[in-house]
Amino acid sequence: xxxxxxxxxxxxxxxxxxxxxxxxxxxxxxxxxxxxxxxxxxxxxxxxxxxxxxxxxxxxxxxxxxxxxxxxxxxxxxxxxxxxxxxxxxxxxxxxxxxxxxxxxxxxxxxxxxxxxxxxxxxxxxxxxxxxxxxxxxxxxxxxxxxxxxxxxxxxxxxxxxxxxxxxxxxxxxxxxxxxxxxxxxxxxxxxxxxxxxxxxxxxxxxxxxxxxxxxxxxxxxxxxxxxxxxxxxxxx
Amino acid sequence: xxxxxxxxxxxxxxxxxxxxxxxxxxxxxxxxxxxxxxxxxxxxxxxxxxxxxxxxxxxxxxxxxxxxxxxxxxxxxxxxxxxxxxxxxxxxxxxxxxxxxxxxxxxxxxxxxxxxxxxxxxxxxxxxxxxxxxxxxxxxxxxxxxxxxxxxxxxxxxxxxxxxxxxxxxxxxxxxxxxxxxxxxxxxxxxxxxxxxxxxxxxxxxxxxxxxxxxxxxxxxxxxxxxxxxxxxxxxx
DNA sequence: ACCTGAACACCGTTCAAGT
DNA sequence: ACCTGAACACCGTTCAAGT
Numbered sequence: 001x002x003x004x005x006x007x008x009x010x011x012x013x014x015x016x017x018x019x020x021x022x023x024x025x026x027x028x029x030x031x032x033x034x035x036x037x038x039x040x041x042x043x044x045x046x047x048x049x050x051x052x053x054x055x056x057x058x059x060x061x062x063x064x065x066x067x068x069x070x071x072x073x074x075x076x077x078x079x080x081x082x083x084x085x086x087x088x089x090x091x092x093x094x095x096x097x098x099x100x101x102x103x104x105x106x107x108x109x110x111x112x113x114x115x116x117x118x119x120x121x122x123x124x125x126x127x128x129x130x131x132x133x134x135x136x137x138x139x140x141x142x143x144x145x146x147x148x149x150x151x152x153x154x155x156x157x158x159x160x161x162x163x164x165x166x167x168x169x170x171x172x173x174x175x176x177x178x179x180x181x182x183x184x185x186x187x188x189x190x191x192x193x194x195x196x197x198x199x200x201x202x203x204x205x206x207x208x209x210x211x212x213x214x215x216x217x218x219x220x221x222x223x224x225x226x227x228x229x230x231x232x233x234x235x236x237x
Numbered sequence: 238x239x240x241x242x243x244x245x246x247x248x249x250x251x252x253x254x255x256x257x258x259x260x261x262x263x264x265x266x267x268x269x270x271x272x273x274x275x276x277x278x279x280x281x282x283x284x285x286x287x288x289x290x291x292x293x294x295x296x297x298x299x300x301x302x303x304x305x306x307x308x309x310x311x312x313x314x315x316x317x318x319x320x321x322x323x324x325x326x327x328x329x330x331x332x333x334x335x336x337x338x339x340x341x342x343x344x345x346x347x348x349x350x351x352x353x354x355x356x357x358x359x360x361x362x363x364x365x366x367x368x369x370x371x372x373x374x375x376x377x378x379x380x381x382x383x384x385x386x387x388x389x390x391x392x393x394x395x396x397x398x399x400x401x402x403x404x405x406x407x408x409x410x411x412x413x414x415x416x417x418x419x420x421x422x423x424x425x426x427x428x429x430x431x432x433x434x435x436x437x438x439x440x441x442x443x444x445x446x447x448x449x450x451x452x453x454x455x456x457x458x459x460x461x462x463x464x465x466x467x468x469x470x471x472x473x474x
Numbered sequence: 475a476c477c478t479g480a481a482c483a484c485c486g487t488t489c490a491a492g493t
Numbered sequence: 494a495c496c497t498g499a500a501c502a503c504c505g506t507t508c509a510a511g512t
Contacts (some may be wrong), residue, residue: 016476027374028425040458040504049280053506054477062505063403111351114400118270126442127426134428146437148394151441157394164283166300189364198381200313204388205313205363210351222382223389225474235467278486290487290494299486374508478511485504492497 012056018050020058024068028104035106035164039066044191069111071122074100078128086135087228092225093128094154103159105212108162111155135237146234152229157220161211162203174208254329255287257295261305265341268306272343272401275307286298308359311337315365323372324465330365331391331461338395342449345399348392374397390464394457397441398448411445418443 007068026047033037034165041062059065077096081089100106130143138146166173181200187194201207201214256356263284268276278299282289296302314333318326319341338345366387367380375383403410418437438451 008329018476040444041506042504045418051478052504053479054510056506100451112396112400113346114402120265121424123421123429126440129427130428130432138433141455142433143461144440144482145456146463147436148397148453149390149438149460150396152397153386153390154393156391157389157396158394159349160385160389160392163352184360189360191367192360192364195367195380199384201361203381203384216385218378219382219385220472221388222379222474226383226386226464228470228471230463230467234463237459237462255495278487279485288497289485290498293487294495432484476512478509480507480509482506482507486502488499489503490497490499493495 003076012013013222018048018054018058020068022048023055023058023070024065027065028069028107032104033166036066037167066110066113070107073104073107073121074111074125076124078125081128081131088130088171089132090129090228090231091224092151093125093132094220094227097154098161100160101162101214102211105210106164108159109164111197112159117216129182135232136231138231142234143145146231149230150227153223153230157223161220163210165208165210177206177208245381255285255291257305260292260295261302262311264302265306265309265344268343268377271290271302272348272404274404303347303350307344311342311343311348311362313361315362317323318365318368323369326365326369327387327465328461329459330362330369331464334391335395335398335457338399339449339452341460342399343401344449345396346401349396370468373468375468379471379474386467386471387464390460390467394460398453398457400447402447403443404473414443414445 001015023044025037027044030044030047036104041055042052045055045066049056055065059068068098074097077100078093079096084092122148126147129147133146139171158207178200181196184196192199201209202216202219203235207214252432258280264276264281265282268467278292281302282292285292292302296305311334314337315330316333320328337346349376350446363384369378370383371389373383415437418433421430421433429436436443438446439453439456444451
């Protein structure tokens with residue numbers, strides 16, 4: 001209507017109106033609001049006040065947008081080492097990474113996807129981890145294995161903790177999970193049954209809320225400790 | 238044409254023709270062949286020799302199919318404990334899980350997705366891990382944290398190792414990754430640069446082939462060792 | 475250079491109709 | 494009960510046209 005005409009006129013009078021960065025930022029906002037599954041170029045175009053096809057001038061396709069969004073969320077998670085001891089540095093990076101995911105939980109599912117080949121993760125991140133592991137005393141094949149282990153652990157936990165639960169029939173689904181837990185058979189699954197109050201909504205696969213609603217802070221702290229212990233054991237192996 | 242008519246007539250003469258299980262099996266075959274991204278109900282219907290809408294009689298929607306496919310791939314990864322010591326059992330489950338992913342690498346991306354709420358993973362799996370951790374000496378909050386750590390580690394590694402690389406312009410993408418690695422700046426990323434031959438195509442984010450083409454056997458063995466060491470350290474903490 | 479506008483092929487899902 | 498067949502709304506992407 002009037003507003004849209006105004007916008008268009010103003011835009012024609014001034015500079016580009018759209019840039020790659022604006023597209024990415026809007027995409028992130030869109031995903032924050034409605035999730036990755038619901039993300040589509042027409043809604044994105046609406047948000048930007050342009051025709052869907054205008055986006056293609058700045059970006060090759062939808063996949064590229066998703067890759068850039070993931071990259072944006074995890075940019076600068078690995079600060080310079082400075083004087084930090086390797087354990088402190090690993091702890092720091094793990095917590096910063098998790099904090100980035102917590103701010104944009106709807107982006108978490110993109111971490112697992114290979115996307116446009118993990119261009120998402122920059123070399124600074126890799127260098128940070130590697131440097132810490134070298135200081136820990138790893139070299140050669142152990143350095144490579146240690147890096148893979150640390151990396152896998154980190155993204156595994158964060159994906160699981162923050163990936164959104166099914167958003168359609170949420171309420172119904174949540175009660176289904178709870179019912180399923182209440183129906184645990186103590187004969188077949190004795191340990192699970194005995195520890196149900198402890199695990200319900202706190203352990204992966206046994207939860208009905210994700211990390212933005214029910215964070216696993218203590219478990220994550222313990223987890224980082226385990227990863228560090230694992231690095232030490234690899235070094236001494 | 239003729240074949241299709243025959244099929245239809247034979248089908249009308251006999252039983253249901255389609256079952257939920259047949260749909261799931263065909264979906265898995267389809268995903269094995271063409272990947273999750275390319276998976277769609279019309280192609281699945283073609284494979285089954287029915288109209289796309291026939292599928293909806295046996296299954297509520299596409300998401301449910303994907304969830305069932307993931308569940309099928311990882312069914313029975315956790316055998317009974319029998320007399321096995323906890324370390325041996327964890328090693329066994331980890332290797333069986335990885336082996337399942339190796340047989341169906343295109344399914345790996347589904348592991349991260351929350352899907353229909355991890356109905357994919359059954360309680361036998363959870364019980365197996367929990368039992369081993371209890372035998373390791375974990376209880377209470379440590380049991381919960383240990384379980385989360387073990388679970389996150391497992392899926393993190395397997396997703397990363399086997400998730401398919403971008404399949405469109407594979408060749409071009411592979412050389413792009415290699416070029417990017419060759420362009421590493423030894424000033425900014427000294428450790429990475431110094432260890433490049435060691436890490437290239439063997440470390441996550443620095444690879445251009447996935448686990449079906451370039452398995453990370455040694456790294457995985459080391460990884461399992463680290464996870465076990467992590468459990469011990471948690472117990473003694 | 476950057477955006478509009480029309481158009482295409484494709485896809486998940488609904489629903490009425492057949493048998 | 495189980496499948497056909499038509500139909501709808503939606504979506505990624507291409508391409509010609511405008512300015």
